[in-house]
Amino acid sequence: xxxxxxxxxxxxxxxxxxxxxxxxxxxxxxxxxxxxxxxxxxxxxxxxxxxxxxxxxxxxxxxxxxxxxxxxxxxxxxxxxxxxxxxxxxxxxxxxxxxxxxxxxxxxxxxxxxxxxxxxxxxxxxxxxxxxxxxxxxxxxxxxxxxxxxxxxxxxxxxxxxxxxxxxxxxxxxxxxxxxxxxxxxxxxxxxxxxxxxxxxxxxxxxxxxxxxxxxxxxxxxxxxxxxxxxxxxxxxxxxxxxxxxxxxxxxxxxxxxxxxxxxxxxxxxxxxxxxxxxxxxxxxxxxxxxxxxxxxxxxxxxxxxxxxxxxxxxxxxxxxxxxxxxxxxxxxxxxxxxxxxxxxxxxxxxxxxxxxxxxxxxxxxxxxxxxxxxxxxxxxxxxxxxxxxxxxxxxxxxxxxxxxxxxxxxxxxxxxxxxxxxxxxxxxxxxxxxxxxxxxxxxxxxxxxxxxxxxxxxxxxxxx
Numbered sequence: 143x144x145x146x147x148x149x150x151x152x153x154x155x156x157x158x159x160x161x162x163x164x165x166x167x168x169x170x171x172x173x174x175x176x177x178x179x180x181x182x183x184x185x186x187x188x189x190x191x192x193x194x195x196x197x198x199x200x201x202x203x204x205x206x207x208x209x210x211x212x213x214x215x216x217x218x219x220x221x222x223x224x225x226x227x228x229x230x231x232x233x234x235x236x237x238x239x240x241x242x243x244x245x246x247x248x249x250x251x252x253x254x255x256x257x258x259x260x261x262x263x264x265x266x267x268x269x270x271x272x273x274x275x276x277x278x279x280x281x282x283x284x285x286x287x288x289x290x291x292x293x294x295x296x297x298x299x300x301x302x303x304x305x306x307x308x309x310x311x312x313x314x315x316x317x318x319x320x321x322x323x324x325x326x327x328x329x330x331x332x333x334x335x336x337x338x339x340x341x342x343x344x345x346x347x348x349x350x351x352x353x354x355x356x357x358x359x360x361x362x363x364x365x366x367x368x369x370x371x372x373x374x375x376x377x378x379x380x381x382x383x384x385x386x387x388x389x390x391x392x393x394x395x396x397x398x399x400x401x402x403x404x405x406x407x408x409x410x411x412x413x414x415x416x417x418x419x420x421x422x423x424x425x426x427x428x429x430x431x432x433x434x435x436x437x438x439x440x441x442x443x444x445x446x447x448x449x450x451x452x453x454x455x456x457x458x459x460x461x462x463x464x465x466x467x468x469x470x471x472x473x474x475x476x477x478x479x480x481x482x483x484x485x486x487x488x489x490x491x492x493x494x495x496x497x498x499x500x501x502x503x504x505x506x507x508x509x510x511x512x513x514x515x516x517x518x519x520x521x522x523x524x525x526x527x528x529x530x531x532x533x534x535x536x537x538x539x540x541x542x543x544x545x546x547x548x549x550x551x552x553x554x555x556x557x558x559x560x561x562x563x564x565x566x567x568x569x570x571x572x573x574x575x576x577x578x579x580x581x582x583x584x585x586x587x588x589x590x591x592x593x594x595x596x597x598x599x600x601x602x603x604x605x606x607x
Contacts (some may be wrong), residue, residue, distance in 0.1 A: 181451030227311035229403025234315030239465020261301030268297035295356035329366030409549035453537030460541030469603035535593035
C-alpha cells in the first residue's frame, strides 16, 4: 500500500505519459532539492516572527494585541505585490522550462518596475491613513496608540519589501530557493538582533518598546533588499541584470504577468479582506482573547511554512515542465507535493497536540491566556491536514497559470465562508474564540475539496502563457 501511494509510476495514467517517468528516488530528490531551502527559509521567518512576538509579549498582552492588529491591514496593502509575484513566478518558471533566459531576465525587470511603483503608492497611503486603518481593524482604547505607531513605522518599508519579494518570487520560479533562503535568513537575524536591542534598550540603544520592534523590522527590510539585489548582479546568475539592460515597459511581458497576476489580484483581495473581517470578529472579543488568538496563530503560521515551502517547489516544477511540454511530469510533481505534505501534516498534528501546554508559555505567563491557547491547539490539530494539502493544490494550479479558479475558490472560502462562519459561531451560537477557530476548519476543508477537484480534472495542464 505504501508503494502504491508514493511511487511515481502510479501517479500518472498510462494514457497521459509522454516520455520517461523518473524513478521515485530521483523525482522526490528533485522536489526536496528545491523545497528544503524554501522550507528552511519560511520556517525561519515564522520562528523569527514568533521570537519577535515573544519579545513584545514581555511588555504585556496589549502590546501583543497591538502588533497582531497590524498584520492583516499590512497584508491587504501588500496584496497587489503578492498577486504580481504569482505572475512573475509562473512566467519565469515557464520561460526557464522553455530555456529562454533572455525572456526570463526581461520578466524580472518588468516585475521590479511594477513592484516598486506599487510599493511607493502603498507606503504613502498607509503612512497617512494608519490611525484610521487601525480603528477599522478593531483596535481598542488600550491598543490604538501602540498599533498606530507600529503600523506607521513598518509601512515606511513597503516599497523595500516589494522589491525583495519580487526578486525572491523570480528566483523561486527558476528553482533557486537557496538565494531566497540567504536573503531572508540574513534579514531575520538582523531583525532579531534589533528587536533584542531596541525593545528594552540594551547597550547604547534606547528603550523603544513596540516602536523598537517596528524599527527592527524596517532595518531588516533594507538588509534583505540589498542582498536580493546583489543576487541579480552575480556573474553566473540565471536572472542576471546588466547595466546596459533596457528598463522600458515591454507590453508582451507585462501582458504575460498580468494574465496570471491579474486573477491573483482578485484572489489576494478576497483573502486579505476575508482575513481582515475574520480578525475584526476576533478582536471584538477583547484584548485578552485577541492576544490568545495571536499565540495560536503563531503555531498556525509555523505549520503553514512547512507546506508553503513544499508548495513553492511544486509551483516551480509544474511551471517548468509545462514549459518543456511535459504535462505528465507536472501532474506527477503536483502529486509528489501532496504526498510530502501528508507526511509533514502527521508530525505537525502531533506537535500541536503534545505541545499545547508548553508552547504558549514562550509568549505569556497569563494563566487564562495559557488555558485558552491550549484549547486552540487542539482545534488546530484538526485544521492542519486540510491546510497542508490545499496549499499544495493551490501551488500546482498557480504554477500552471490557473489563477482564476484559485481566485474564485478563495472568494468562496476565505472571503465568504470563513467570515460568515465566524460571525455565526461567535455572535449567534456564542462559542467565543473557539467558535472563530471552528470557522477555519469549515474554510480549509471546503477549500481542499474545491482545489482537489480542479487538480484531478487536469484542465490546468493546457493553459498557455
